[in-house]
Amino acid sequence: MQNLQWMNRMHPQTLSMAVSLGYIGVVFSVLSGTWLNPIGLVAVLLGFAATLGIANDKKIAWYVAVVLSSLGMLAVVAYVLLSRGGALFSVDFLIGIVFPVAYFALLIHPISRSYVSTWFQ
Numbered sequence: 001m002q003n004l005q006w007m008n009r010m011h012p013q014t015l016s017m018a019v020s021l022g023y024i025g026v027v028f029s030v031l032s033g034t035w036l037n038p039i040g041l042v043a044v045l046l047g048f049a050a051t052l053g054i055a056n057d058k059k060i061a062w063y064v065a066v067v068l069s070s071l072g073m074l075a076v077v078a079y080v081l082l083s084r085g086g087a088l089f090s091v092d093f094l095i096g097i098v099f100p101v102a103y104f105a106l107l108i109h110p111i112s113r114s115y116v117s118t119w120f121q
Helices: 011-032 038-055 058-082 091-096 096-110 111-118
Strands: none
Touching: 011 038, 011 111, 038 058, 038 096, 058 091, 091 096, 091 111
C-alpha cells in the first residue's frame, strides 16, 4: 500500500494551489458548521476525499472536485439571480465567493487539465 500525501510538490502550480484551496475550503466548511446537516456532511467529506485524492494523483478525485465546485458555482449564480443582482453589490458576498471561484478556476485551468489527463491514474 502506498503512503498518502497531503500535498504533491511535483504538481504544477495551478493544481498545487487548487489542493491548498480545497483543504482551506474544508476547514472553513467545518468551522462554519456546514457539516451539521446530512447534505453538508456529505459535501465536506467528499471535498476532503477529493482534495486528498488529487494530492495522490487520482483522476476520479479530480472529477469529484470539479463536480463539487461546479455545484458551488451554480449555487452562487442561483443566489445572484434570486437576489435580482443585488448580491453583486454586497462586499460580504464578493469576498465570500473569492475562494470558490478561484478553486473552480484552478481545477479547470488548461495546465491542470493537461497534467491530470497525462499523469493521473
